[in-house]
Amino acid sequence: MVDNNRWGNLLAHLVLIAGVTIVVFPVYVAIIASTHPPGTFVRGVMPLLPGPNAWDNYMTVISEGRSRAGTPPVAGMMWNSFVMAMAITIGKLSISILSAFAIVYFRFRFRIFFFWVIFLTLMLPVEVRIVPTFQVVADLGMLNSFAGLSIPLIASATATFLFRQFFMTVPEELMEAARVDGAGPMKFFKDILLPLSITNIAALFVIMFIYGWNQYLWPLLITTDPEYFTIVMGIQRMVTGGDSEPLWHLVMATVTLAALPPILVILFMQRLFVKGLTETEK
Amino acid sequence: MVDNNRWGNLLAHLVLIAGVTIVVFPVYVAIIASTHPPGTFVRGVMPLLPGPNAWDNYMTVISEGRSRAGTPPVAGMMWNSFVMAMAITIGKLSISILSAFAIVYFRFRFRIFFFWVIFLTLMLPVEVRIVPTFQVVADLGMLNSFAGLSIPLIASATATFLFRQFFMTVPEELMEAARVDGAGPMKFFKDILLPLSITNIAALFVIMFIYGWNQYLWPLLITTDPEYFTIVMGIQRMVTGGDSEPLWHLVMATVTLAALPPILVILFMQRLFVKGLTETEK
Amino acid sequence: MATITMDTLGKVYTGDVRAVSDVSIDIADGEMIVLVGPSGCGKSTLLRMVAGLETITEGTLQIGDRVVNQLEPAERDIAMVFQNYALYPHMTVFNNLAYGLKNRSFKRAEIDRRVREAAEMLEIGKFLDRKPRQLSGGQRQRVAMGRALVREPAAFLFDEPLSNLDAKLRVQMRVEIRQLQKRLRTTALYVTHDQLEALTMADRLVVLNGGRIEQIGTPMEVYSRPATTFVAGFIGSPAMNMLPAAWLRTKLPAEALAHLPVKADLIGIRPEDLSLSPARDGQISLDGTLLLLEPAGAESHLHLRFDGHDAMVIARLPHVPQVTEGHTLTLSLAREALHPFDSASGQRVA
């Protein structure tokens, strides 16, 4: 650590203030905008102080939606997003922790081959897969279903990698001690590795949930029935869908609502999550 | 490591084969589809062997584009995507390595506060920021420009975190030795920390480049001039844009082309990248 | 309690890397054998082959009267204490001790009895509800010991169990482990790189180098008659001085080395066999320049240089002498204190 270094201090502050401004300012604008009456934005002015219409705007999006743009009420879309996000999260976590376990703890033929295949998929743009995957899902009759929404998004090279990196840090002696103690591989996985990974699982749960929650392109392709619309699709429809200028005050209210579940997940998992991310404190 | 364990072996293979199939099969279908004549898909059949039209299809998308859907030739869009991805990558890397350096090596007021602000932005859905950010960019007259395409995507909590985690593993004695050797903080950063981070920078370069390359929603909002269309937008327009059924053979050819630059970047950075990811070999 | 019989054991990794060659050791019931050698000598690999954590590629291994080459570690009736303890970090001390018994489907009452008995013996009874991270290094060491004890195995395997402790605790745990092993009369195989640990704990010690056995014997045998130059240099601190016989002959009267075989071209002298008192009958004497005097409490080490010999010679005295660095001293030693070696083969020649 450096202490007592004035110009280094100044530089650090400047870098961070710039970073924070880029990120935080738009969020502030969004929340402010969601509290203003419809008229404000038509004038082309960006207000910087809260307006009087918060209650009205939020009630409108939650219970009514915007029929003109074909958007159902927000409540239902939030539920869809939640189910999809949870399915993706749990699926991703299960598959990737098992894959990482297999890669790290088993020595088998083609181990290196599998490793590289998984590795390469991490690199492939989602768009390369998305269209043919759509074909497959359509052929299996999974359009407009939660299965269709979540299963194709479950394979996760990133999570496999992160679990692999974590497993690498678990001393090999633990596995050997378990073997001497009469625990087979699956017992070792269940009794030792899983409990030790709990903070990592929590951290990945949060990240994956947000990833699932924010999915946009895939739900757009796969759902035509408004019953399966997700909240992110809803926002996009509200912005680009109608023929008139978007109703910014309602868009912003929806946007703010859409940000709540991820934030709640973070708060709920906070203790474990922070521990998982910052465990190697200097 | 477990060896000589038959059923564990079997399980490992099954898990991995399932994972690989989910990921690889659609890629295979995409490449196959890009080699077939237009007629194949109208019949609703998914071919599994290469067709005869590879050359024609690829020449068509590279030089002509699909005017009916308002899509320019692929070459120009690839260049736009490349410029945007490089700008985002270099911007992200510079900002985040400096932020991480400030957070890890300087002890200053509000250090924890900044840490948490950056941390929280990692968690905020992109959609929360995207609409107000659009307003800001529009007000600054940056619509239809490379600056507008890249700057708002530069702030990166993830990269900051990864660099922070790496800096945490650099022994503090190195910084102390440098201090005794008469190197100030910035000299330490330049002479010691940066060279040590080279593999991590390479790994993040690849990941960020792919992230930038795959951007979809933001370019869609910010560009109306076909001169600034990106390749991913092009794919989306080819699928959903026209009134007729999409020309799947051309879509697939474009998709395959769009996958090339990320793969080239990976190959180019491979040695450094792999070292960065797998340094802690067991 | 059982014998362990290693018959020409060997380990070759894929790619023809050889870690252990032709090791045959018969361990008697209740005996404590210490494997000692520098890092990379194969001592840990050998221990892990006995434990079943490394496959055996050559030879046979018997524990009791069963050949166990193909058995899983859990089926070999051994217990192992790991260098870093390898305690399960998320389990309490009680569960750490009980885990192996639970996996073997012991009754709960029996588990409870055994765990408490072992905890009693190791004085960790009041930590049973704690997690390993709440314990000090010495306490963790005891828990690791306890995990081996509760199993009441045929043999204990120790993989440098004291190397993470500080000097004081190391001495204390060394004594405790040795007393416990003597009391329980359990066969034990103990790996260490520390020659003092090896000398003080072993019934017999096995010196390994490059995957091969250099010498097997009781600590006194190995110390007083090292079989090779490697053993001579490794066992004893400060290490045995090695002087070329040709050079010694130029310094000494002809009859001084007459009793040694002609093949002996390298002569070893233990630092404590050198003395500052005048040479008596049957003793020989050497002059050297004192380069450094290291007082070490009850004893002292003198680093000397001899004319025509470019390495330093160390003498160890049981007191701190009044001598000045830079001066010339005369050292005396008994003829019987010369250890003759053949430098080509590295073997002792008498």
Place this chain on the structure above:
Amino acid sequence: MATITMDTLGKVYTGDVRAVSDVSIDIADGEMIVLVGPSGCGKSTLLRMVAGLETITEGTLQIGDRVVNQLEPAERDIAMVFQNYALYPHMTVFNNLAYGLKNRSFKRAEIDRRVREAAEMLEIGKFLDRKPRQLSGGQRQRVAMGRALVREPAAFLFDEPLSNLDAKLRVQMRVEIRQLQKRLRTTALYVTHDQLEALTMADRLVVLNGGRIEQIGTPMEVYSRPATTFVAGFIGSPAMNMLPAAWLRTKLPAEALAHLPVKADLIGIRPEDLSLSPARDGQISLDGTLLLLEPAGAESHLHLRFDGHDAMVIARLPHVPQVTEGHTLTLSLAREALHPFDSASGQRVA
């Protein structure tokens, strides 16, 4: 070359955690002072305060005739050797040595001369083009030494520089460091937790405990007259035996302890002062049961238990005696070998 003067130095971390209290040491020009103590005793913190890596919260520190409390490490004209060497992994050995000189804008020819000279002195000349990871532990240690040497500083600071080496190399580097320091006559401050290193290397040693100085003195002074029970227990291996005076009085004739102050309620006996030979005039004797005999090559340790005293007593003999575990032995010692302490204050009382 310079003196280092510490005047009532202290270090308090935020949150009132006190690491170092009231430390005053005058280090003469060219002297080697060893700071020794168990982990957490504040010895490293003190060294880092001298180096400028920790701020000084109390007292003043002078190097030469400058007060350096507020100066950056680079401005203090010191060089430091770190425990893990802290070599720059991406630079060649040459650049590792040269980095500090480059930052001070030395001419290239001068840098080259100094680096080659230091490399010559440490016999690392042929590794100058290698990266640190291509070197063995001992070679890395030399490079770390070299980085300190090239600077030709007023003082060397060593932070447990030998703790990552194996036993044999540790002895060798210990001797080399000491000889180098004597030859260059550079003032040096050396931190270690190893009492043997402290005894053999120091001109004077400073025993620290809980951030305070327990004793300052030459190795012989500290060893033969430890000032506190802490020093008595820390310096010397095996550690000094501590026996309650009250219990000793029940075992010995009244006059045996008559020469000691009445306040002395705790009596220390060094293991090597106990002997198996019959008590001579002016000696006293004690009977104990032999629990464990540890042969250790040239010497042996006897662990004995005395009636009415529940701790073990260790005797250290310069040979391996023919005794049987479980039997009763009679030990003798000189009256002058009794170290009297006051158990309440922990201080020596005569």
